[in-house]
Amino acid sequence: MPATKINLPESEMERIVIVGGGFGGLQLARKLAKSKYQVVLIDKENHHQFQPLFYQVAMAGLEPSSIVFPFRRIFQNRPNVFIRNTQVDSVDPEKKRIFTPLGYANYDHLIVATGANTNYFGNEELRRHAIPMKSVGEALRLRNVILEDYERSLVTPEFDERQSLVDIVIVGGGPTGVELAGSLAEMKKHVLPKDYPELNVEAEVDIYLIQAGPLLLKGMSEKSSNKAREYLEKLGVKVLLNTRVTSFDGETVKMKDGGQIKTTKVIWAAGIKAMPIAGLPEDVITYGNRIAVDRYCRIEGMQDVYAIGDVAYMEEPDFPKGHPQVAQTAIQMGGHLAKNFKRIQQGKEAEKFSYSDKGSMATIGRARAVVDLPNFHFNGFFAWITWLVVHLFAILGTRNKLFVFINWLINYVNYNQSLRLIIRPALPIVKQEEEQQKD
Amino acid sequence: MPATKINLPESEMERIVIVGGGFGGLQLARKLAKSKYQVVLIDKENHHQFQPLFYQVAMAGLEPSSIVFPFRRIFQNRPNVFIRNTQVDSVDPEKKRIFTPLGYANYDHLIVATGANTNYFGNEELRRHAIPMKSVGEALRLRNVILEDYERSLVTPEFDERQSLVDIVIVGGGPTGVELAGSLAEMKKHVLPKDYPELNVEAEVDIYLIQAGPLLLKGMSEKSSNKAREYLEKLGVKVLLNTRVTSFDGETVKMKDGGQIKTTKVIWAAGIKAMPIAGLPEDVITYGNRIAVDRYCRIEGMQDVYAIGDVAYMEEPDFPKGHPQVAQTAIQMGGHLAKNFKRIQQGKEAEKFSYSDKGSMATIGRARAVVDLPNFHFNGFFAWITWLVVHLFAILGTRNKLFVFINWLINYVNYNQSLRLIIRPALPIVKQEEEQQKD
Known part of the structure; x- marks a missing residue:
């Protein structure tokens, strides 16, 4: 731990x-x-x-740039906010x-908003x-790997080896898994036959969605769950329910029931694990590695x-049992906590947090959603429009909204995502040479 | 050299x-x-x-995706074209x-279109x-490095060290160097003060453009060259002419006249070197590592x-002395050679290539170009509009044209490129851990 202090202005204001x-x-x-308050946002x-x-x-x-937004842009002309x-x-x-x-920084109030990362349940x-x-x-890495493997499949004459390059296994039937499977199936149907006429797409490319439990989209209604499965199967996705993946060595997925799938690509969307900060008392860490807080979002004790x-x-x-x-x-929670901080400065009491469930949704391929x-539960084309509108409005920034909207429109009209690009920032020369020596 | 043949269909057609x-x-x-012809494009x-x-x-x-275009998309429904x-x-x-x-591939006709790469003139x-x-x-790497260094400058209290993070040296006064310098200067003026209010941008950020010869934009008219220099100096760029960079060790740029600049970033746009393929006869390699061809683009001999x-x-x-x-x-040349290949199949004679000079242009910051x-030589706002239109029409694909146009419009209206994002594809876990161990 470095002994230097992070360069931050000291002020009369309390620092959050x-x-x-x-x-x-x-x-x-x-x-x-x-x-x-002086606000310091660290990311x-x-x-x-x-x-x-x-x-x-x-x-x-x-494009990544359509769904991310620079912090500094958000906080332009906000002199009490500092970003590190x-x-x-x-x-x-x-x-x-x-x-x-x-270096280190002192705080008057600390908010842990570190989120969650992928959970492999200890399977190294x-x-x-x-x-x-x-x-x-x-x-982006997933995009690059998928495109590279399709390119490789063209120069792989052996059937089995080629299969394992083009088949894709998705583990986890939550929104990420379902939405990925749906959009891969659309790509298989509309894009691959045009881009890879040399490949027998219909016969060779298989998309698997594996879910440990009996239902997709756990947490949504049974109606939506069944509909999502129906949509996926119509699109040709092989949905395996009640199936537990036990291992994947980079070549073969093995399942508890003895089943095996040969593939180079397993997308793991089967669970998340919260990421608390080291140094918090051990007894506040609870289910899913989450931090127990009271109704004021304050860490217990x-x-x-x-x-x-x-x-x-x-x-x-x-x-x-906690919130979704x-x-x-x-x-x-973020909005509520901000309100409480302001109330405290005004000499008022903090208020308890209550979650208001606004519903949930998932889209499955083209023009279908639940x-x-x-x-009230609904699905189909109108559900898809609802999904589009809700997500469009939730994206930060007018430019991003516009670009996402145009991309969706173009993709909808011509069935053809045009961003099939393998792009990476170049490495410094020294690193490039290290990589080459390894090969 | 692998003994296997690249998987490519054999056909009656001659393979280019x-x-x-x-x-x-x-x-x-x-x-x-x-x-x-059967066309095989390798990139x-x-x-x-x-x-x-x-x-x-x-x-x-x-965004990168606005100015690149997937080959497979271009050649959809072109069954005689194969991409590897x-x-x-x-x-x-x-x-x-x-x-x-x-693996290897046989050809009936081979076209070397490998272009040129950066020339460091042997300075390792x-x-x-x-x-x-x-x-x-x-x-993209340059973008990431610039943004990362601005972030680092905020936590670097020492003046000299901070200077070397925020100052940028561009070597080479061709179009790339001039256009980069102009647009960095615009960023310094319009974006940095808003994004980095903690930094004293005007006093601390210096942009240098170093050119070995007496003129910028060599190859353009003297009028345009002088105008470009005037524009850059008005924008605050320090233009050093007749100045040769002799070394850069990652910390200090040294010049032949004894001058030195402390910086972490030198952008090298000072020359290119052709990249012929190994195995060609040595005597066809000539000036700038280029391959000598006859008027039919055929390699000599x-x-x-x-x-x-x-x-x-x-x-x-x-x-x-050759073409620019x-x-x-x-x-x-590409268009001409295609025409000749078609003529040969029709039993006609190949025709000699003649270059038709359509002029050249460069843009310098916002709303200015030469x-x-x-x-006829002109400059200023109308030249800038000309530059925009010519480049917009030259970009492949309607979607790309549209996105570039909207981006330009937004940037012009609000003086604020919003793509200041440090994004890289994630490395595979194994590589991530290797990297961490090195640190």
Whole structure:
């Protein structure tokens, strides 16, 4: 831990340090952006990521830049907000201090909004070989790997070897898995036959969606779950329910029931694990590695340290087992906490948080979706339009909204995502040479 | 060299193998796309890159995807065109065969359209430390490095160290150097003060453009050259003419006249070097590593092997020292060679190539450009509009045209490129851990 202090202006204002600029942390920072607190937002990236559309980046339907937004742009002309690009290694609650590779910083109030990462449930082999989808960088990598493998398949005359390059296995039947499977199936139907006329797409390309439990989209209504499965099967996706993946060595997926699939690509969307910061008391870490908080988002037993979003675990009468780990929860907690901070400065009492369920939805391929509102479930084309509108409005920035909208329109009209590009930033020469020597 | 043959259909048609899908190779392949030849296009990337706008990608004004276009998309429904993603290691003209990491392929006609890469004139230290700008990946890397260094500058309290993070040195006064310098200067003026209010941008950020000769934009008219310099100096760029950079060790740029600049970033746009394929006779390699060709683009003394574009060196009466290494030359050669191939199949004689100079142009920051038409030179706002229109129409694909246009419009209206994003595809877990261990 470096002994230097991060360069930050000292001021009369109380300092709120927010760790993580996801849905929760960003909402909190935005709502405090004109307050009388000094707000320090710390994130590994220089941009906010709109996670619900990662799968479209992976499927070459959208560019990363359309669904991410630079923090500095959001906080232009907000002189009380300071952004630092780094990770937080640990916290010392006694000294009210966090430690980062750039140095340490003191806080008056700390908010842990670090979210969750992919959960491999301790299976080291899976972790090493499966492809995760929890960041826009990971989505881009998935895009590159899929496109590269199709290119390789053309110069692979052996049938079995070629099969394992073109087949794709998705593990996890939540929204990410379902939406990925649907959009891969559309790509198989509309794009691959045109791009790869040399490949017998219909006969060779298989898309598997494997779910451990008996239902897709657990947490949505049974009607929506069944409809999603129906849609996927109509699109030719092989949906395997009640099937548990036990291993993947980079070549073969093995299942508990003895089944095997040869493939080079397993996309792992089967679970998440919260990422608390080191240095918090052990007894506050609970289910799914989440941090137990009270109704004020305050970490149990601590002063001035809060957690919100996917990393937080709060019980309330209507949600005795905690809230769903979705964007809505994080946004509502971030907004609520900002309101409480302002109330405190005005000499008012903080208020308890209550989650308001606005429903949930998932899209399955082209022009089909399932939507669960609190008292009403619907699906089909109108559900898809609802999905589009809700997501379009949730994306930050007018330019991004416009670009996503145009991309969707073009893709809808000509069935042809045109972003099938393998692009990576070049490495420095020295690193390029290291890589070449390894090959 | 692997003994396997690349998987390619054998047919009655003569096979034309094109190495490189830049302006020349792509034009040739497109013009032959409905011909009675089997066309095999080989490129390291899966997309064509529109080089004239790399600098806007580097400056966060455009996304890579707006200026590149997937080859497979271009050749959908062109059953005589086959695309292979790989590099060509060497050629055996006796056996009429090329060798790649994927295996070998035979050709009836071979076209070398491999272009040119950055030339460090043998200075190994420069090659290791300077940042090149000859691919969209390199442009993205430059963008990431610039943004990361601004972030680092905020946590670097020492003045000198901070200076070397925010100052930028561009070497080479050709179009790339001039356009980069202009757009960096605009960023300094309009974006940095808003994004980095903590930084004293006016006092701290310096942009240098260093040119070995007495004029910028060598090859354009003296009027345009002087105007470009005037524009740049008005924007605050420090233009150093008649100045030769002798070394850069990653910290200090040293010049022949004894001058020194402390910086972490040197962008090297000072020269290019053609990249012929190994296995060609040594005596055909001439000035700038280019391949000497006759007026039919045929490599001197060879049958059935051609070179076009930046890698080719052709003398004609009006261009006794060869053609300028620009997109126009490549496009015209590619188109001409396609026409000759078709003529030969029709039993006609091949025709000699003649270059038609359509003029040249460069843009300097916002709403300013210089344009040289063969008999007329102009500059200013109207020249800038001309530049925009010409480049917009030259970009492949309606979607790309539309996205570039909207981006330009938005950037023009709000002075604010919003693509200031540091994004990289994630590495596979195993590689990530290797990297972490190194740190």
